[in-house]
Amino acid sequence: MELSNRVKQLRPSSTLAITAKANELKASGRPVIGLAAGEPDFNTPSNIIEAAFKAVNEGKTKYTPAGGLPELKKAIQHKLAKDHLNYELNEIMVASGAKHALYNLFQSILNEGDEVIIPIPFWVSYPEQVVLAGGKPVYVFTDESTEYKVTAEMLEQVVTPRTKALILNSPSNPSGVIYEREELESIADFAVKNDIIVVSDEIYETLIYDGSHVSIASLNDDIKRLTVVINGVSKSHSMTGWRIGYAAGDAALIKAMTDLASHSTSNPTTPSQWATVEAYNGDETFIDEMNSIFKERLETIYPKLMEIPGIQCIKPRGAFYLYPNISETVKLCGLESADEFVEQLLEETLVAAVPGSSFGSPDNIRLSYATDLASMLEAIDRMKQFVEKRMENNS
Structure with a gap:
């Protein structure tokens, strides 16, 4: 075949x-x-497991909206607000893991030949998902001399009229480095000047041992407009197998991603969504x-x-x-x-x-x-x- x-x-x-x-x-x-x-x-913490059992026992096992339970979107909205990120519910979608959110994102923004800047080292699925969506990965090499981080100057060397997006992962898989506020401000200026979407993968945001996490979307309204925040509970709450992630960003883009999900997964697993409500609203x-x-x-x-x-x-x-x-x-x-x-x-x-x-x-x-x-x-x-x-x- x-x-x-x-x-x-x-x-x-x-x-x-x-x-x-x-x-x-x-x-x-x-x-x-x-x-x-x-x-x-x-x-996974016991209170989260118990919330899933409770949901199943109460018959909460049916379809939900493709973009996620309203209760879960509200919990994510509240979580984001604590991080100085204010989003309306129609600017948030729940996905079957952060990987699925990324997949829907690239499928929704890329046309054939559009370029996506991907710093090296990168998480293994970034280039594969870009290529699947018809895009072209454009790599920026980093190593120990740059602390495995890109700068605006490095990005200026590879930007072209076909550049559609930049992927930013902080804390990083695989290097474990985090971007400081000043570094993010410079990258944000670059993205705004060139009208480039920033895909901010923040799945490891709670796992920081030296310093603190800053989301690039929190810097100002201009960069927030261009940023899609990707996150979830896989790493933060040890819920990898529950498959719940989310995206937050421009309402029209979030609607497109949700419409795409409605024709692929229908909705994220219902008991897992109720478990995630407890993950964000319960004891952390x-x-x-x-x-x-x-x-x-x-x-x-x-x-x-x-x-x-x-x-x-x-x-x-x-x-x-x-x-x-x-x-x-x-x-x-x-x-x-x-x-x-x-x-x-x-x-x-x-x-x-x-x-x-x-x-x-x-x-x-x-x-x-x-x-x-x-x-x-x-x-x-x-x-x-x-x-x-x-x-x-x-x-």
Whole structure:
């Protein structure tokens, strides 16, 4: 059966692929430590689970409006207002996860050949979704020298009359960096001057250990008009499998995205929506508790990682990833690439990482510390032994 050209050009998600391979090895009884998954290793808080059960028991299992329950949109509206972002209900849509919100967004704004600026490193689905919508990804390379962040000057180098949007992800997956207010103000000026839509992916906004989150949409009315905020409860409330995200932005665009959803998913899962009402309106002490655990892991593991020969790594300030540059480590091991390093690491030490090539930077790897501290320390120890053994054999 002949497949469409659009799906033929898709590249599968490497994070999901590596996680699946690690799980397969683990299922066979091997002591695999997976550092690839992008989800918190905590169960969803009990008050949220109970809200879902209550909704089901009360018969709240039917269709909802395609753009989400009014009660949930009001809860999101209230949450955004606390972040100095004021949106009307018709400027908010609920989606089946933040990924689905992004998909609907690109399908709604892009025509064939429209360009979308994507900073490197990027989350793996950004370019794939842009291409699926007929758009053209335009990459801006960043590395340790720029702290993995773009500047307005860098963006000016790639903007063209076909530029339709810029993707901004803060805190970042995979690097964990966050943009400061002054940096965002400069980027906002660039976007307003060039009339470019800013896709502000803020899914990790609560996971910050040094500093605070600022949404670019909160800076002024001009940039708010051009910004689409993407967020959800997957990371903040450990609800990855519940599949609830949202978009907030221009009412006409939100209507188009909602109309598109009505012909694809109909509506986000109803019990999950009621659970999310509780997530935003109920007790949120879980967020601070989870953050403190992630921060403790980061403070413990980062110095251990830096003991591995050749490793270079900017200390992340948010999310739950380490994103070391291992180009020197690869050379010391006598290997050809970070991809080969990841492959050999899994085969020989049963530690699963994600190659940076998946995120546009082939010299890096991504390590998730969304796993227990003992396992992380064991994984870093295995990595160090792997490198030192390779170095000894390579000398």
